[in-house]
Structures are given as structure tokens and as C-alpha cells.
Amino acid sequence: xxxxxxxxxxxxxxxxxxxxARTALFNWLFARQQGGxxxxxxxxxxxxxxxxxxxxxxxxxxxxxxxDWDEGPYFQSERAQLYEAAIGRLLSKGLLYACDxxxxxxxxxxxxxxxxxxxxxxxxxxxxEPSPGRAxxxxxxxxxxxxxxxxxxxxxxxxxASIEDFAVRKSNGQALFILANVVDDADMxxxxxxxxxxxxxxxxxxxxxxxxxxLGPHPVFAHLPLLVNAARKxxxxxRDKVAxxxxxxxxxxxxxxxxxxxxxxxxxxxxxxxxxxEQLVSEFRLDQVKSSPAFFDEQxxxxxxxxxxxxxxxxxxxxxxxxxxxxRWSPIAPFVQERARTLSEVYSMVDFLFLPEVRTDPAxxxxxxxxxxxxxxxxxxxxAGYEQCEWxxxxxxxxxxxxxAAVGVSALAKAQAPVRLAVTGRTVGPPLFESLHLLGRSRAxxxxxxxxxxxxxxxxxxxxxxxx
RNA sequence: GCCCCCAUCGUCUAGUGGCCGAGGACACCGCCCUUUCAAGGCGGAGGCACGGGUUCGAACCCCGUUGGGGGUGCCA
Numbered sequence: 395x396x397x398x399x400x401x402x403x404x405x406x407x408x409x410x411x412x413x414x415a416r417t418a419l420f421n422w423l424f425a426r427q428q429g430g431x432x433x434x435x436x437x438x439x440x441x442x443x444x445x446x447x448x449x450x451x452x453x454x455x456x457x458x459x460x461x462d463w464d465e466g467p468y469f470q471s472e473r474a475q476l477y478e479a480a481i482g483r484l485l486s487k488g489l490l491y492a493c494d495x496x497x498x499x500x501x502x503x504x505x506x507x508x509x510x511x512x513x514x515x516x517x518x519x520x521x522x523e524p525s526p527g528r529a530x531x532x533x534x535x536x537x538x539x540x541x542x543x544x545x546x547x548x549x550x551x552x553x554x555a556s557i558e559d560f561a562v563r564k565s566n567g568q569a570l571f572i573l574a575n576v577v578d579d580a581d582m583x584x585x586x587x588x589x590x591x592x593x594x595x596x597x598x599x600x601x602x603x604x605x606x607x608x609l610g611p612h613p614v615f616a617h618l619p620l621l622v623n624a625a626r627k628x629x630x631x632x633r634d635k636v637a638x639x640x641x642x643x644x645x646x647x648x649x650x651x652x653x654x655x656x657x658x659x660x661x662x663x664x665x666x667x668x669x670x671x672e673q674l675v676s677e678f679r680l681d682q683v684k685s686s687p688a689f690f691d692e693q694x695x696x697x698x699x700x701x702x703x704x705x706x707x708x709x710x711x712x713x714x715x716x717x718x719x720x721x722r723w724s725p726i727a728p729f730v731q732e733r734a735r736t737l738s739e740v741y742s743m744v745d746f747l748f749l750p751e752v753r754t755d756p757a758x759x760x761x762x763x764x765x766x767x768x769x770x771x772x773x774x775x776x777x778a779g780y781e782q783c784e785w786x787x788x789x790x791x792x793x794x795x796x797x798x799a800a801v802g803v804s805a806l807a808k809a810q811a812p813v814r815l816a817v818t819g820r821t822v823g824p825p826l827f828e829s830l831h832l833l834g835r836s837r838a839x840x841x842x843x844x845x846x847x848x849x850x851x852x853x854x855x856x857x858x859x860x861x862x
Numbered sequence: 863g864c865c866c867c868c869a870u871c872g873u874c875u876a877g878u879g880g881c882c883g884a885g886g887a888c889a890c891c892g893c894c895c896u897u898u899c900a901a902g903g904c905g906g907a908g909g910c911a912c913g914g915g916u917u918c919g920a921a922c923c924c925c926g927u928u929g930g931g932g933g934u935g936c937c938a
Contacts (some may be wrong), residue, residue, distance in 0.1 A: 592938095595865075
């Protein structure tokens with residue numbers, strides 16, 4: 395009886411997707427309940443899209459959720475020799491062949507022949523020598539079927555003839571995910587591969603490679619249902635709010651998120667929904683996970699979060715809320731410290747970070763408008779610059795300076811005043827560029843637009859009824 | 863196009879052949895409580911995609927249809 399070993403294998407894309415969080419959670423629950431190990435492995439075979447700071451983000455997010463790992467993180471980028479050894483073995487068995495087709499050539503041949511997309515096996519019998527500049531492809535068998543008993547979906551089966559000769563090594567010599575994944579799962583003794591449904595089509599390839607490498611019995615596969623948006627499409631970074639840290643920043647409690655995620659695709663049965671971490675560990679059943687996609691419903695998450703909030707003692711609630719509040723403004727705390735004479739003044743210097751819309755003193759508004767004839771033009775120029783620039787204090791400063799110059803305001807100080815009023819509602823406060831940075835681009839732009847409209851409305855009104 | 867998968871209220875789900883005249887939760891509506899708003903209590907509307915089988919009996923099993931999704935990269 396071998397102990398359960400599962401793994402979470404994210405690619406370092408710069409943020410931790412809620413779908414990844416759910417996958418990580420189910421792996422973690424299964425490992426903890428079975429008394430097994432949970433391994434963290436970073437799938438960074440594609441150096442081109444690797445982000446140096448991404449791993450830290452993944453670790454931070456998992457730690458926030460309370461998912462601790464027993465081993466790792468391992469990095470595929472440091473394990474290339476292992477993949478090379480596996481490639482050597484496959485090569486010696488004649489299971490790999492070199493290919494110098496470009497994807498464009500493949501596409502053109504397919505189109506010309508009226509074939510569906512996918513590699514056409516052009517080099518399969520050409521006998522090309524493996525060499526730099528040539529990719530290596532797996533010689534997929536043309537007969538037979540590849541199937542497995544998926545823990546959540548039951549028997550899944552593919553006709554081998556429908557599986558293309560997929561690449562395992564790029565022409566630049568780098569091993570591909572599909573190969574690295576199999577080699578690592580074997581090397582790390584992974585017993586259960588629990589991952590998203592989007593990996594189902596990869597699974598027959600994994601099994602084929604696994605067997606070709608003679609790695610013994612393959613792991614048990616469990617493909618979790620996808621998390622979808624309101625349109626029932628896979629959650630994606632472009633369309634949807636998918637970064638776990640965004641939910642954290644908006645004040646969701648990790649224990650509520652933990653509980654909610656556990657309910658996506660699984661249920662304890664009966665009427666219960668609020669379950670502690672311990673209850674989830676003991677009651678979770680991998681083989682009861684549903685196979686249909688689940689909508690990530692923030693409204694329901696919020697309701698659950700509210701229940702967790704109410705369940706806190708008043709002192710715990712105060713502590714958690716204070717901690718969150720502090721985390722929101724602490725990046726500019728040193729600047730506030732220099733300017734505040736009393737603690738009570740701190741509030742008026744940071745309130746713009748918390749208010750949904752700025753509150754502007756009418757007298758200050760009037761004063762700034764009087765002193766800055768180019769008010770509207772400046773806001774417009776600043777908005778245009780802010781949309782383009784990198785969202786860092788130095789770049790924001792430069793964009794502001796350029797916006798000022800564009801409307802004939804050469805002094806940076808003069809260019810700042812209208813922006814500050816629009817964005818913070820005040821004429822004094824912590825340094826503007828740090829404040830903007832912390833506020834975030836979208837909120838900053840929205841406030842600039844609101845102030846501009848207000849000014850235009852006033853101008854229109856005064857033009858309609860000129861003062862006597 | 864081809865391959866694979868999925869299908870219970872708007873949403874997350876309970877349901878594994880009789881306990882289902884289908885239960886809970888979120889959202890929605892109404893009432894109560896209440897100085898307000900929440901919270902809480904009570905009630906309401908709302909679903910087994912469709913068609914064939916199998917069976918004494920089907921939300922549950924089988925087949926088909928329809929609808930939806932995933933994949934189809936020298937990405938992961």
C-alpha cells in the first residue's frame with residue numbers, strides 16, 4: 395500500500411487563478427484526509443513566458459488560503475537533465491522522430507488537403523536525424539485505444555488514431571510540458587493526478603508516454619469540472635475576475651473562500667454548507683465530485699463571507715477589519731506620518747482609498763478651478779497618459795509632467811493640483827504619484843473622468859445663465 | 863470540421879430505481895420583527911432539456927436528439 399502523493403502544478407503566469415485555487419484545494423483536502431503528501435511543482439518549462447516574481451505570488455496565495463505543501467516547490471526549469479534522459483530512452487526505442495516542419499507549413503498542408511488542424515505526420519517516416527533546430531515528436535500508435543478510469547468522470551477512452559504525433563521537445567532543445575509532466579509525476583511518485591477538466595485531452599498522451607517510458611502503473615486520474623463565468627465559459631483572465639489576490643484585497647476571508655471553493659463541484663450531501671476546514675478534510679470525497687462545470691458566483695461567495703464575518707467575536711472582527719484596513723493604506727503610511735500632526739489627521743489623508751467616490755469640499759473645488767484655467771484639458775491629457783503609462787509612481791509622474799506640458803503648464807506642481815483634487819477630493823495629502831499608484835489605474839481614471847464631467851457641467855450651466 | 867466531456871429551480875447543489883406531490887442555500891418577491899439598514903423569523907415564485915426504451919415503478923439505468931462546454935500549439 396503506497397501512500398497517497400498528489401501535486402499542484404501551476405505555471406508561473408503572474409497571478410493565482412481561482413480555478414487553480416480550487417484544484418489546489420481539492421488536492422490538499424485529498425492529501426490531508428488520506429494522510430498523504432502534497433507536492434508543489436512549478437511548471438516553467440516555457441522560459442519565454444516565465445515570470446520571475448510569479449512563484450512568490452503563487453506561494454503567497456496558497457499560504458493565504460491555508461494550503462500548506464509538504465514538498466517543493468520544485469522547478470521544471472531545473473530538471474532538464476531528467477527530461478533529456480527520458481527523451482534519450484524514447485529515441486533509442488524509436489518512439490520519437492525529428493521534425494523540421496514549421497507550424498505554418500503544417501497549417502498550409504492541412505488546408506490544401508482539406509484536413510482538420512493538427513500535425514499531419516509529414517516527418518514520421520522521413521528518417522531525419524535529431525539535431526538542433528529540429529523538434530522531436532512522439533510516434534503515436536495508429537491502432538488501439540487509450541483509456542483510463544477517471545475518478546470523477548468514469549471510463550474515458552480515445553482512439554489512438556485520433557491522437558496526433560505531438561511534440562515532446564522544441565527545436566530549441568527545450569522539453570515540453572507534456573513530457574516534463576509525465577517524467578516528473580513518475581519521478582515524484584505521484585499516485586493521484588487531480589487537475590482541471592481542460593487536461594482531459596492531454597491524458598491519453600500522458601498515458602502513452604508513461605507506457606512508452608516503461609514507468610509502471612500510471613497514476614489515478616481525476617479531472618475536476620471547470621469553473622465558468624455567467625456565460626458558462628471557462629473563467630479567463632481577460633474577461634473575469636480570476637486572481638485570488640483580488641478577492642483577498644476586496645476583503646474576503648480566507649476561511650470563507652476555502653469553504654466556498656470546496657462547494658464548487660462537491661457537496662457534503664444534505665443541507666449543510668458551512669463546514670470548517672477539519673470537517674472538509676474528513677468529509678471530502680474525491681469520487682463524489684460532480685463532472686459538470688460550476689459557475690463561480692461571487693454573490694454567493696459574498697453571502698458566505700458575511701456569515702463568516704458575523705460568526706466572529708466582536709474583538710476578532712475588529713482585529714481582522716483593522717488588519718485589512720491597514721493593509722490598504724500602509725504602503726503610503728510613511729508619507730502620511732511626515733505630514734500628520736495628530737492621528738486624527740491620518741484619516742483625511744487616506745480616505746480617498748476607501749471611499750467609492752471622492753467627497754470634494756466645494757470651496758476647494760472652486761479655488762482649484764479658478765487657479766487652473768486649463769483644468770479640463772489637463773485632466774483629459776492626464777487620463778490619456780495614465781491609460782498608456784506603466785502604473786508605477788515614476789511613470790505616473792512622467793505622464794503627469796507630459797500632460798502638463800501638453801496643455802501649457804510647465805511646472806509639475808501646477809499640473810498636479812487638478813489631478814489631486816479629482817482623485818483625492820483634496821488639495822493636500824500624501825505624494826500624488828504614490829497615491830495614484832496605490833489607488834489603482836481604473837479607479838484613478840474613473841475619478842478623473844467624473845471630475846472632468848462635473849467641470850463641463852458647471853461650464854455649460856454658467857454659459858447658459860451668465861452672471862448678471 | 864474532428865476528438866472528448868457535460869445536462870435537477872436564474873445560480874451552487876441534495877438525490878445513486880419506490881422515502882420525490884423533487885429538499886437546502888444564494889439571488890428574487892411578500893409579511894413579521896425593527897427609529898433606519900442589515901441580521902433573524904415566516905411565506906411565495908422558480909427546476910428533473912426533449913424523445914424513445916428497460917422496469918410493476920425512473921430525476922436516477924440504456925439509446926438517440928437538442929443544447930452547452932473543453933481540446934484541437936515547437937503554451938501550460
